[in-house]
Amino acid sequence: MKTPKPGIPVRGSKTGQPIMALLDLLGRSWAMGIIWHLYTGPNTFRGLQDYCESISPTTLNTRLKELRDCNLIERTLEGYALTEYGKELYELLEPMGNWARHRWVNSFKENNNKP
Amino acid sequence: MKTPKPGIPVRGSKTGQPIMALLDLLGRSWAMGIIWHLYTGPNTFRGLQDYCESISPTTLNTRLKELRDCNLIERTLEGYALTEYGKELYELLEPMGNWARHRWVNSFKENNNKP
DNA sequence: TAGCAAAGCTACTAAATTCATAGCGTCTAG
DNA sequence: CTAGACGCTATGAATTTAGTAGCTTTGCTA
Secondary structure (H helix, E strand, O other): OOOOOOOOOEOOEOOOOHHHHHHHHHOOOOHHHHHHHHOOOOEOHHHHHHHHOOOOHHHHHHHHHHHHHOOOEEEEOOEEEEOHHHHHHHHHHOHHHHHHHHHHHHHOOOOOOOO | OOOOOOOOOEOOEOOOOHHHHHHHHHOOOOHHHHHHHHOOOOEOHHHHHHHHOOOOHHHHHHHHHHHHHOOOEEEEOOEEEEOHHHHHHHHHHOHHHHHHHHHHHHHOOHHHOOO
């Protein structure tokens, strides 16, 4: 699977606008989950496998490669870890946690839209 | 495809933590792209198809259903549009645009990691 | 120093998702 | 009527992901 990077054609943009490359990258299974989890600290391949429960090693490996190619994570002595860029991105993602918990959930209580 | 909602088992959380449900929902092809685009204003099914270029009507339709089930978009007389919740979510996504353009791209210039 | 366990994968097949294309039914304008 | 736009559905092929097994290396440790 081709790694989406700014400047090359990606899903949603033939010219590879950075935001579209980013949305393409993050819009793949487990990509955001991995970043979310790594913020708690570096982790090993098997550790991530356990965390993700249902991820296959094939997918985990390609996802890790993509995230490395895009400079969001790197390998350290303690396992995979977020880079500076990865941490910055996490911090942009973080507010979604509170929003999901405190705002989004309300939308399911209104007009009998049960989860 | 099962729509991920808070409170039910989703990818990454057997108990359906809201953030995991959200990451599951957004981690599907075109989901964030649709939200990103709809912020510019309501659009029709065919309009979205054109915008997304390579999306199939099947996928577009299931994605629209999921986003509607999760209260992020709705149908209006002018076509599909973001709900209040959808707009809120967009605003959380928005900073990623600048970050991608002004920060992330730099990571590809360092250490000859060409896009 | 032989054995064992953990880590980081690769290989392979099956299932699920997505794409690509064609076309149906409804509505509105001409 | 007829044509075109719209919102899809149907079908089959291609791509992605899951599931399981197991190889290779490293570091104990007995």
